[in-house]
């Protein structure tokens with residue numbers, strides 16, 4: 001049955017056009033990567049065929065010698081990459097080569113700065129793929145047919161890297177894909193035997209199927225040696241090692257090979273930061289190769305974003321994004337797991353139910369946590385960069401993974417009053433090593449941003465006594481603290497919660513003085529309580545303040561103030577609770593208040609102090625206009 005050629009010209013999606021333009025310009029200094037990308041895609045296509053053929057042998061069409069072939073024609077100025085993999089249907093060609101249907105694409109474009117250097121870096125994180133062909137080609141032709149389809153359902157796609165591409169149906173005997181690059185005039189040097197071979201060796205050695213090229217004729221003069229042998233039937237030879245990299249022993253794989261393999265599995269353009277390669281034998285039999293990327297992907301916080309490892313069973317590719325092997329808080333890890341125990345027709349559903357997968361998941365989780373701990377120990381600078389990219393995700397860990405709470409806690413980094421800098425670079429072990437002998441708890445303050453945390457009135461007594469406090473300002477921090485409970489047998493204490501109990505950090509005299517102060521100010525406490533009329537649950541004198549007149553505290557059982565604000569912003573119902581108002585009776589304003597005979601002015605001043613306590617912790621007065629009125633009234637009286 002012949003299929004109508006149906007030639008059509010289509011426009012690229014606008015973003016694809018922009019991406020193409022940007023890529024051609026920003027990757028100009030590393031042009032040869034186009035071959036890596038095309039060979040990588042070809043190898044993925046072969047993996048997919050092998051997988052689909054597990055349940056439908058006929059897809060091999062009597063040709064199960066799976067490989068990628070690279071050819072060139074010096075005179076015509078072309079380089080051709082062919083595979084006998086899964087191929088594409090007409091719809092798939094349009095879908096895959098005419099749109100960039102990736103989540104995060106629009107964020108990517110929002111992040112572009114116009115500065116070519118910075119943007120080149122961004123494009124690295126995005127992955128360049130098929131379009132990189134246009135770095136060296138003025139025109140790209142794709143000939144393809146999906147495995148299992150009729151020869152008449154071949155497809156021919158062409159594009160000159162401008163706004164449009166064409167597609168038409170063609171007859172194609174051979175299943176799989178052939179990509180022909182018509183090189184730009186100044187890139188014709190790529191149509192060269194030795195150049196192509198060395199690029200394949202450099203970037204595609206780890207590809208597990210053979211990457212072949214035509215044999216060269218060594219018997220002729222040097223200038224002829226880059227021409228294919230003139231035999232009747234051309235002979236091909238394999239250029240790469242063609243063994244799955246993870247099956248090789250660690251000592252046989254160079255760092256560069258590990259890095260190139262990472263780029264193949266992750267579609268990332270940048271080098272990974274660290275990796276861990278392990279064979280496990282015994283009850284379970286599997287190999288894993290896990291990588292930590294250098295940069296967080298744009299869609300790390302998108303719930304639907306792809307995550308997980310590439311799963312192989314006895315070296316046969318089974319699926320991408322197998323998410324059952326690692327917990328969500330390690331979703332940034334890339335790599336491969338190859339099991340000898342699973343069945344070749346394993347599905348996502350089966351993976352979810354298999355108890356062996358749980359065992360692998362906890363082993364792989366430990367492996368990743370150990371790899372991170374090792375990096376933190378051996379290279380603080382590297383770890384700091386890692387933390388900047390992925391720290392927020394790791395903070396989800398203690399809530400998700402109770403068993404590894406202690407291990408994860410050791411990996412956390414914080415800002416603290418020890419450095420008073422926004423950089424999160426202090427570990428809990430650092431904190432504990434600096435604790436005073438009498439100190440029993442790890443103190444923290446949580447606020448909307450670093451500056452509010454750092455200037456929180458709750459810290460005044462801690463600063464005076466030289467006690468270190470963690471300064472938390474990430475959205476997830478209070479959630480994290482709710483799940484950490486303790487570290488090194490020391491519990492965590494929010495300095496804005498409950499009555500301040502410094503335990504042995506306060507001397508007996510100090511404790512006595514506090515009790516006496518409370519008694520001496522009983523009248524003032526009553527008056528303020530009346531003035532604040534139902535807005536607070538309690539009024540008391542405090543000794544946590546040295547410079548501020550007053551602050552707010554929530555009771556031990558109540559939700560922290562920062563968590564409350566976050567939930568309110570998200571439109572969630574938050575249980576009603578009133579703060580405790582703590583005053584510093586030694587402060588001149590409080591002394592003045594204590595002696596204020598005019599009841600109206602007393603109420604105004606008490607209300608202003610209450611509203612200011614809200615402001616100081618990054619909150620809002622309940623009635624900002626009324627606050628301003630009261631404050632102005634007091635200021636005017638002052639100037640009389």
Ligand SMILES: Nc1ncnc2c1ncn2[C@@H]1O[C@H](COP(=O)(O)OP(=O)(O)OP(=O)(O)O)[C@@H](O)[C@H]1O
Nearest residue numbers: 041042045087088096097127128129130131177267
């Ligand atoms: N040789 C090929 N055979 C079959 N399908 C292919 C081939 N090359 C590309 N494709 C299809 O085109 C899609 C787009 O390829 P492209 O290289 O742009 O992106 P990718 O490989 O998915 O990811 P990345 O851009 O991160 O490399 C692929 O996902 C694949 O479905």
